[in-house]
Amino acid sequence: MTSPATLSAARTATDPTAWSARLWGMLITLCIVLFLDGLDVSMIGVALPSIGSELDLSTSTLQWLVSGYILGYGGLLLLGGRTADLLGRRKVFLIALAVFAVASLLGGLVSSGPLLILTRFVKGLAAAFTAPTGLSIITTNFAEGPARNKALSIYTVFGAGGYSMGLLFGGLMTGVGWRWTFLLPVPIAVAALVAGYFLVPKDGAAEEGGHDILGALLSTGAMLLLVYTVVTAPEVGWLSARSIGSFVVAVALFVAFVAVEKRVRYPLIRLGILRKASLVRASIAIVAVAGSYFSWQFIVTLYMQESLGWSPLKLAMALLPVGLMVVGSAFFSDKLVDRFGTGPIIAVTLVVMAVGYVLFLRLDDNPSYLTMLLPAVLLIGIGWVGFPAINIQATNGIEDEEQGLAAGVLQTSMQVGAAIVLAVTTAIVTSGAHTDTSPSGMLDAYRPGLVFAGVVAAVGALVALLAFVPKFRGRTTEAREPEIALAG
Numbered sequence: 001m002t003s004p005a006t007l008s009a010a011r012t013a014t015d016p017t018a019w020s021a022r023l024w025g026m027l028i029t030l031c032i033v034l035f036l037d038g039l040d041v042s043m044i045g046v047a048l049p050s051i052g053s054e055l056d057l058s059t060s061t062l063q064w065l066v067s068g069y070i071l072g073y074g075g076l077l078l079l080g081g082r083t084a085d086l087l088g089r090r091k092v093f094l095i096a097l098a099v100f101a102v103a104s105l106l107g108g109l110v111s112s113g114p115l116l117i118l119t120r121f122v123k124g125l126a127a128a129f130t131a132p133t134g135l136s137i138i139t140t141n142f143a144e145g146p147a148r149n150k151a152l153s154i155y156t157v158f159g160a161g162g163y164s165m166g167l168l169f170g171g172l173m174t175g176v177g178w179r180w181t182f183l184l185p186v187p188i189a190v191a192a193l194v195a196g197y198f199l200v201p202k203d204g205a206a207e208e209g210g211h212d213i214l215g216a217l218l219s220t221g222a223m224l225l226l227v228y229t230v231v232t233a234p235e236v237g238w239l240s241a242r243s244i245g246s247f248v249v250a251v252a253l254f255v256a257f258v259a260v261e262k263r264v265r266y267p268l269i270r271l272g273i274l275r276k277a278s279l280v281r282a283s284i285a286i287v288a289v290a291g292s293y294f295s296w297q298f299i300v301t302l303y304m305q306e307s308l309g310w311s312p313l314k315l316a317m318a319l320l321p322v323g324l325m326v327v328g329s330a331f332f333s334d335k336l337v338d339r340f341g342t343g344p345i346i347a348v349t350l351v352v353m354a355v356g357y358v359l360f361l362r363l364d365d366n367p368s369y370l371t372m373l374l375p376a377v378l379l380i381g382i383g384w385v386g387f388p389a390i391n392i393q394a395t396n397g398i399e400d401e402e403q404g405l406a407a408g409v410l411q412t413s414m415q416v417g418a419a420i421v422l423a424v425t426t427a428i429v430t431s432g433a434h435t436d437t438s439p440s441g442m443l444d445a446y447r448p449g450l451v452f453a454g455v456v457a458a459v460g461a462l463v464a465l466l467a468f469v470p471k472f473r474g475r476t477t478e479a480r481e482p483e484i485a486l487a488g
Contacts (some may be wrong), residue, residue: 036174081408
């Protein structure tokens with residue numbers, strides 16, 4: 001008589017996506033943590049007015065509750081991914097998750113603006129380690145092919161779902177009290193920490209060697225300064241001495257970092273990985289998706305709430321279809337990748353997303369949800385359906401010892417790229433004096449920003465489509481060869 005264990009092993013051998021309960025548990029745990037990372041980026045925006053009112057914080061101070069998280073997250077992602085490769089993924093993941101939980105708890109308890117901003121920075125720092133580490137845990141525990149495609153599709157859908165569902169959760173929690181936007185992640189993070197302790201397999205350091213301390217300092221300093229400069233430039237001026245000086249120093253730090261990486265024995269990043277065309281294309285695509293969406297969401301939030309008087313919950317419900325589409329795509333995105341490959345999916349979803357932004361330009365001061373808003377929202381949501389394919393494309397063909405590094409490069413591109421796109425969008429919207437504060441007047445002020453978001457998505461789609469040009473030319477040449485032979 002065949003035992004259940006033997007039957008399970010046989011199923012796994014014939015079907016690489018037939019996973020054990022432990023493997024499913026590990027994957028779901030990692031998915032929940034990534035969902036929290038994404039949720040924290042967008043959820044806080046809804047609570048800002050309430051926080052400012054209770055703690056008497058100015059608008060410029062409030063924006064640091066968002067920027068502080070981005071600074072920690074975007075500035076340390078590359079270091080986070082490489083640390084996981086060097087010190088062990090399980091250890092780094094659990095420590096970072098514990099820091100995230102503690103910072104979330106403190107954020108819900110403090111009543112000081114600077115301390116609140118500090119907790120946001122620490123949470124971003126922790127997320128900079130959990131995000132690439134979680135991705136590398138998956139790519140080293142699921143074989144490349146159908147199993148990894150399925151796992152990454154589910155994983156990245158949770159991350160995109162966190163970003164897109166942040167408004168909904170933010171609206172619900174703010175209705176109870178803004179502190180709950182900080183406290184909500186605490187029990188979830190603790191539960192994930194306990195589950196991760198038992199479910200994430202133990203591993204040693206993925207790679208032997210020393211630590212590139214100088215490279216870590218230079219890259220982290222350059223990334224932090226770049227994000228800081230981009231975030232503050234709209235306020236102090238893009239051409240101000242402070243902004244130009246900061247950009248010059250950031251570039252100098254990057255140049256020094258490259259010089260160090262070429263010379264040290266154990267570099268923080270093997271520069272050759274940046275010649276991986278699939279990783280570069282995936283990084284551009286993820287900037288296009290996240291940068292355009294965050295910019296669009298920023299404008300929609302301001303216009304709908306401040307100009308049209310929508311409540312946070314009403315706005316959240318209006319954008320809910322995006323989150324539902326992202327979650328629903330978990331059931332079929334891996335099958336699409338297995339059938340069509342990552343390139344076509346990324347190209348098509350970005351094209352559809354760009355069309356959604358164009359449709360949204362029809363917005364007026366009395367929009368009909370069913371005929372004007374919903375069609376655009378649905379098309380924009382399709383852009384996130386391609387999110388798993390982007391992550392799969394970035395990590396395919398990468399050696400196990402560099403999976404964390406590849407994940408860090410991709411996530412850094414997303415955070416820093418999205419911050420830059422959002423900052424440029426803000427500068428476009430705020431440039432010039434807008435004396436007409438009526439809904440139609442404010443819409444005129446916001447419209448150039450909406451156009452820019454659409455352009456960013458269109459550029460990403462173009463880059464994805466250009467990848468097919470060599471293949472198309474090759475097929476055309478092959479098709480002509482028989483004719484040439486006959487002519488001869």
